[in-house]
Amino acid sequence: xxxxxxxxxxxxxxxxxxxxxxxxxxxxxxxxxxxxxxxxxxxxxxxxxxxxxxxxxxxxxxxxxxxxxxxxxxxxxxxxxxxxxxxxxxxxxxxxxxxxxxxxxxx
Amino acid sequence: xxxxxxxxxxxxxxxxxxxxxxxxxxxxxxxxxxxxxxxxxxxxxxxxxxxxxxxxxxxxxxxxxxxxxxxxxxxxxxxxxxxxxxxxxxxxxxxxxxxxxxxxxxxxxxxxxxxxxx
Numbered sequence: 391x392x393x394x395x396x397x398x399x400x401x402x403x404x405x406x407x408x409x410x411x412x413x414x415x416x417x418x419x420x421x422x423x424x425x426x427x428x429x430x431x432x433x434x435x436x437x438x439x440x441x442x443x444x445x446x447x448x449x450x451x452x453x454x455x456x457x458x459x460x461x462x463x464x465x466x467x468x469x470x471x472x473x474x475x476x477x478x479x480x481x482x483x484x485x486x487x488x489x490x491x492x493x494x495x496x497x
Numbered sequence: 498x499x500x501x502x503x504x505x506x507x508x509x510x511x512x513x514x515x516x517x518x519x520x521x522x523x524x525x526x527x528x529x530x531x532x533x534x535x536x537x538x539x540x541x542x543x544x545x546x547x548x549x550x551x552x553x554x555x556x557x558x559x560x561x562x563x564x565x566x567x568x569x570x571x572x573x574x575x576x577x578x579x580x581x582x583x584x585x586x587x588x589x590x591x592x593x594x595x596x597x598x599x600x601x602x603x604x605x606x607x608x609x610x611x612x613x614x615x
Contacts, residue, residue, distance in 0.1 A: 424601035426602075433594075434542065434592075436603050439600065445601075479602070481600065485559070486532070487544065488541060488543070491541045491542075
């Protein structure tokens with residue numbers, strides 16, 4: 391199975407901060423990585439697909455980069471509604487696997 | 498618009514089975530895979546498997562092999578996930594989600610809480 395390791399597991403930030411979350415795969419997955427946002431009590435929602443493509447309707451302050459084994463999700467300027475948990479996921483192989491999540495909370 | 502509407506919360510005793518449904522609308526049901534993902538309280542996301550409603554071919558995570566069955570009914574555009582021999586650590590919210598082939602999970606159901614308790 392491909393392991394997806396996110397860092398950090400949690401972070402505290404302020405509105406307006408630039409936030410970067412990283413995800414490392416245990417083997418090369420080219421660009422078959424996707425990022426999700428989950429708010430408490432809600433289903434995850436897709437933010438970024440194929441490493442760097444912005445899902446329709448997602449604000450442009452979200453961006454993704456990387457290929458191979460190392461990937462990054464960046465929020466350029468944190469908005470109040472961005473406080474949530476973020477997950478990376480690989481769809482390169484079965485089983486589909488997720489990172490353990492990064493919780494972004496208010497400093 | 499694409500919608501996945503899941504069945505309601507369930508409380509089951511250890512050893513019992515549960516079936517969760519996922520009613521799809523707003524797209525061609527046979528064009529996308531349906532995945533099942535679960536999330537234990539306070540924990541991360543765990544993929545359980547997928548079904549291709551067009552072929553009814555399934556692929557289950559090894560952890561759930563022998564305990565899970567995923568089915569679909571194209572006449573009512575509904576997918577089902579049955580989990581047998583429930584244990585207390587199966588207590589979780591169970592989500593269905595759509596994808597095409599190796600694509601991301603682009604639409605999600607609202608989740609169904611399954612509580613396993615004696």
